[in-house]
Amino acid sequence: MKVELLSRELIKPCTSTPPSLRDYPLSLVDELSPTMNTPTILYYPGEVQSSDTKGATSNSRCKHLKESLSNALAKFYPFAGRYMKGSYMIDCSDQGAYFVDAKVDVRLHDLIGKPKNLKVDLLNCLLPSPIGAADEVTDPLLAVQVSTFSCGGYAIAVMTSHRVADMSTTSTFIKDWAIHANILLEGVQEDHFRTFTCLELGSFFSREENVPSSLWNFKGNMTRGFLIAQTLNIRERLNPPLPKDQCGNLYLFTTAQSYAGEKGVELHTLVEQLSGSVRRGLESCKMLLSLKDEGQKIVAQAFSFTNTLREPGTLIAGIFSDWSRFPFYEADFGWGKPIWVSTANLPIRNGTI
Structure with missing residues (x-):
């Protein structure tokens, strides 16, 4: 599978973040979280199109996604900032989220059509940046790659820095971004307001009480x-x-x-x-x-x-970690809902999602 990168750019919020919100302090859990970007990949078939977007091309789709992303970042402004390691804060100066447009030389079905034969390492080719490229002042806190397959299907990979977001936050962001995308298609004028609340929890800071169902049987020659x-x-x-x-x-x-x-x-x-x-x-x-x-x-x-x-x-x-209750399968950016959602090959020993 070959992935060709067509363009890269930084997407900034559609309205500037005011000086009063420039310093986003991090919590204890933020600092204790792993140094990594958490990937979520949503897969969409090419034949699913609404009446409003019939005949949408890869270029028009990316333009639409970039504009709606800019609108969403006005609310989720820390995602457009940068982590300041020595200051334990996010500098929300609208440096921008990283956006990559790419094309893939295979059909979507060739990649995910046979789950038992899926080569998980290939999913990492759909990511806009390495999972471990985090915590440096030049590293974006949000990165997106839109990969269009030869059949017209496409994948939207969203990577969020664990320094500022857990998977619940990522899910909330994707849901909000999809709402902005649909509002944009409808031609409705938006009022951009900021509700990414900085919690007043002092220095503080998934899933229900369900035990994983995997059958474990670790054996060895010693205890x-x-x-x-x-x-x-x-x-x-x-x-x-x-x-x-x-x-x-x-x-x-x-x-x-x-x-x-x-x-x-x-x-x-x-x-x-x-x-x-x-x-x-x-x-x-x-x-x-x-x-x-x-x-x-x-x-x-x-x-x-x-x-x-x-x-x-x-x-x-x-x-x-259980992501099954997050509404990823409801993420409709205007061309229908995803047929599959996955993460990528994570460098976590014995990790299960």
């Missing part, structure tokens, strides 16, 4: 420590709760530990331990906003397990 972690969306679990579309990094990890010997690990043991861990995490969420310094310790402890990931041979880690 080894084994840890599994699951993300927990804390927005609606805080006291008082936050809106489910609140932006930022608003998640914690819940973890469970066990040991794997020659006979492996019993699944029911992992289920019991992880369920208990999630329950404790839910209880902690209720107290985070009232505990102040103690709440910071809870947050730091929830991320402390990541240190063990740097110790090969001492721990097998399984990290689970």
Whole structure:
């Protein structure tokens, strides 16, 4: 599969960010989050067209997406900024989001039509930048690549820096961008207002209590420590709760530990331990906003397990994150809804989405 890059440019918000919003302070969870860009890829068949966009070409589609992206960035202005590592903040000076137009020399069906034979590494060719290209002052916090296949189908890859957004925030952004795209098609004049709220949570800062259904059977010649972690969306679990579309990094990890010997690990043991861990995490969420310094310790402890990931041979880690409840399949930019949504090949050891 060959991907040819046709154009690259920076897309700025349609209205300038006022000086009062230029400094977007980061939270503790923002700083503890992985140094990476999180990719989401939406795939659309070429034959799906609305009456308003019949006959749309790749050029007109990209022009439409860039204009609506600019409109969406007025609200999600931190995505157009840059991370200032030494200052623990985002400089929201409208440097711009990165936008790439590309074409692919195969049909969409050739890539995703046979899931069992899917070569996951090829999905990374649809990304606008490397997953690890993050945290430098020149790295965009949002990057998009629109890849048009030989059949007319296309993929929209959205990469958001984990320094400023979790997957819930990415989902909210994509939903809002699609709304702007449809408003633009309808020719309605928009009033651009900014609602990307900077949370007043001091230094603070997914998924329901569902245990992953994967059947684990790790075996070895000696007893080894084994840890599994699951993300927990804390927005609606805080006291008082936050809106489910609140932006930022608003998640914690819940973890469970066990040991794997020659006979492996019993699944029911992992289920019991992880369920208990999630329950404790839910209880902690209720107290985070009232505990102040103690709440910071809870947050730091929830991320402390990541240190063990740097110790090969001492721990097998399984990290689970469930994106199935996010409304990615509703993202209609004017040419219909996606037929498939995926991430890419992530450099996370034993990670499962």
